[in-house]
Amino acid sequence: MRATTIHGPGDIRVEDVPDAVLAEPTDAVVRVELACVCGSDLWAYRGVSKRKPGQRIGHEFVGEVVDVGSEVTSVRVGDRVIAPFTWSDGTCEYCAAGVQTSCRRGGIWGQTGHDGGQGEAVRVPQADGTLVAVPRDADAKLLPAFLSLSDVMGTGHHAALSAGVVPGSVVAVVGDGAVGLCGVLAASRLGAERVIAMGRHEDRAAVARLFGATDQVSERGEAAVQRVRELTGGLGASAVLECVGTAPSWETALGIVRDGGRIGYVGVPHGPDGLSLKDLFNRNVGVGGGVAPVRQYLPELLADVLAGRLDPSPVFDRTMPLEDVADAYRAMEDRKALKVVVKP
Amino acid sequence: MRATTIHGPGDIRVEDVPDAVLAEPTDAVVRVELACVCGSDLWAYRGVSKRKPGQRIGHEFVGEVVDVGSEVTSVRVGDRVIAPFTWSDGTCEYCAAGVQTSCRRGGIWGQTGHDGGQGEAVRVPQADGTLVAVPRDADAKLLPAFLSLSDVMGTGHHAALSAGVVPGSVVAVVGDGAVGLCGVLAASRLGAERVIAMGRHEDRAAVARLFGATDQVSERGEAAVQRVRELTGGLGASAVLECVGTAPSWETALGIVRDGGRIGYVGVPHGPDGLSLKDLFNRNVGVGGGVAPVRQYLPELLADVLAGRLDPSPVFDRTMPLEDVADAYRAMEDRKALKVVVKP
Structure with a gap:
């Protein structure tokens, strides 16, 4: 064959x-x-x-x-x-x-x-x-x-569950690949009140909107963090779906997550490894997920x-x-x- | 004054x-x-x-x-x-x-x-x-x-909630200080089926038993991990309460947590910082908690x-x-x- x-x-x-x-x-x-x-x-x-x-x-x-x-x-x-x-x-x-x-x-x-x-x-x-x-x-x-x-759909769903998405959640999704887009769809399906899709590609943003994204953030890095903070009254997102797995994407996820919130991650970890517990500890940020x-x-x-x-x-x-x-x-x-x- | x-x-x-x-x-x-x-x-x-x-x-x-x-x-x-x-x-x-x-x-x-x-x-x-x-x-x-x-009691409770303790959970508590003992009590109160208390001091073990510990592990390091694995049919604990905050206590927590389980941590992080996402990812181990x-x-x-x-x-x-x-x-x-x- x-x-x-x-x-x-x-x-x-x-x-x-x-x-x-x-x-x-x-x-x-x-x-x-x-x-x-x-x-x-x-x-x-x-x-x-x-x-x-x-x-x-x-x-x-x-x-x-x-x-x-x-x-x-x-x-x-x-x-x-x-x-x-x-x-x-x-x-x-x-x-x-x-x-x-x-x-x-x-x-x-x-x-x-x-x-x-x-x-x-x-x-x-x-x-x-x-x-x-x-x-x-x-x-x-x-x-x-x-x-x-x-x-991809099951993986996006795993990210959403691992981030603790429930009806009314304020969600942000890092990554506009197929998994990230499925994360938008999963969060929306689970009843999220807001779903902020992050990514630069207009064609992907269109799919994100189709999947229930309420907001689009096309900035990157620190500007993206600032934008999500603006959109959420300074608080950040209560549930963040990390769907990339690189050091910059984790930096964004940590920057936009609300104190007391959770990061659900499904991006296969690549790049420097090592999550700072000290940062997570003071802010009561939880981390969950993995291979879906x-x-x-x-x-x-x-x-x-x-x-x-x-x-x-x-x-x-x-x-x-x-x-x-x-x-x-x-x-x-x-x-x-x-x-x-x-x-x- | x-x-x-x-x-x-x-x-x-x-x-x-x-x-x-x-x-x-x-x-x-x-x-x-x-x-x-x-x-x-x-x-x-x-x-x-x-x-x-x-x-x-x-x-x-x-x-x-x-x-x-x-x-x-x-x-x-x-x-x-x-x-x-x-x-x-x-x-x-x-x-x-x-x-x-x-x-x-x-x-x-x-x-x-x-x-x-x-x-x-x-x-x-x-x-x-x-x-x-x-x-x-x-x-x-x-x-x-x-x-x-x-x-301490609220902090032990936070560890138990952050580790996802529910009725029927198999719990292990790392640390036999006052917070660890309160973690035992909190897990027991939340309906855990088994609560494995870890620590070397007999007087503290007596308090742990009073608080509902079903098992005691007095070994340390790799021997402690082996012992918890033996007690849990090789699987490890579905909920681990990390109540110390040092590198060895985290190593133990990661060693005894079951795939798909969660570590609830309330020990103020001290020592080398940096949690390996690659290890957590493959095993779907979640981490939550912080300052209670x-x-x-x-x-x-x-x-x-x-x-x-x-x-x-x-x-x-x-x-x-x-x-x-x-x-x-x-x-x-x-x-x-x-x-x-x-x-x-």
Whole structure:
């Protein structure tokens, strides 16, 4: 089959690889209908996150179950399924607690020895705990919305929950990538009174408004902090969603968070590490989040998508064939595309 | 009047100072009935936290209102009152949000230009927002329990809330000082299923058991982490109360917290600063807490004390006259006393 591999910084290829087949009785094989490129894939593309030459890549996909192992009971051949970006057994203490990303038998697509999402098919370990089937009569037009639930929408939701967003919250979202925009949508969905979207790109700001942003801050650095303070009577935001993961984005998040507020962070930490407790302590600022257990949120978010109450699909602004996936990376790296759907 | 002053490391004195008198119409003057020495006073005593020579010290007291300014309406002369360790106006946005420690008109007893708690009387700014009156018929035997609400019990409660303790939680408390012990009591009061108290002192462990600790870990460092892991089926504690504030105590807290869990911290941060986000991110560990808004918790905790449901007074193991306050510091610094009541 054909699948995406990464050979070094900027070196994305589509190659012939061994077909995805069952290896364990708890596996399923999924034929990928749609995949996409993630902002976190770009860290590998830039060479910041290390990969072995030829390693698979991509961790977001929806598709059709084409084979199941003898122990799989929750999905059948022919089911259309959404895969969260990590697999998990659904039965260990962490899965029971809703932290499927810490599952004792868990892993992430594209890790050494495993298929990535950007390919024709994927061997799915722990299929019962991992895959979420979509009703058979669901409209195929919803496929991009389903795809968003494999990572970015669940990740934005995790940021919002981790920041403590409740009805009436004053929220600010740092980062206008697909996750940040989904954070805007999640905060709005949770009943935030104000959602301040931060970012410089007008096309992304338009999506943010569509997703419920009440204010837009296009300044950066200290000017952005001042602007958010102005918008909030000097207090700052009670809930801040940090959706980037760099030192400047954390500086902004700490600058705009209200005393007693919380920062929910889902940006993969890059750059200098080390959060000052002394600053957090005096201001009673809490910090929560991390790698999002999107499997936990999938049923709830899927129900909203199916009911027409939730549509994150505007985060996708391009679709490219699998064979052109290198162009998808380049377009996203050059900020010419927000998030690209890849179609095998 | 007589009051405690600090002149340098280890140099605690009782001196004649100007009488506490009203300065603003929003002030009250409180004659101190009982005060006490805090673990955080010891940071100043050791010279780690800087103080001006002759600065007042002490931030926990209960007493009788002996004078009120013209604008004070919530307390009257003759009322017995509890003072939280910071004053606050009770009306600003932060007070309304329950973060009185960030009050725009707030401050802390003993700061430059203000009376400390370890003296005969205190001028109380923002009396209406700050003081909590005790019913006039309350038993005087409850005075030490009331005194605990001025800081340590409210601070332990803040740690427990910040760590997300709910009925059924598996809790571990790092630190067996008065705040740590109150953290045990708070976690137990909030319905924790297990409360693992960590500390080496048998007399403190006895108080921890009295306060509801279900397990005791006397090991330190990596051995303590291993022991907590053993006690929790390898998972660690879902809620960790960090009640010390040093680098080793944080290392322990991070070692024993369960993936997806939270660390509630109230130990004033000392030592190397900088929390690794990368570690927290992969494990979805949240961090919250800070300087406790005990004023927020006072009514609720006081109601429990008055009803006989809550008694933190066993954290006090000695009482000394004000003139001997230097001995009280020495006894606590030498670990010969847990927490000393000071009686003017």
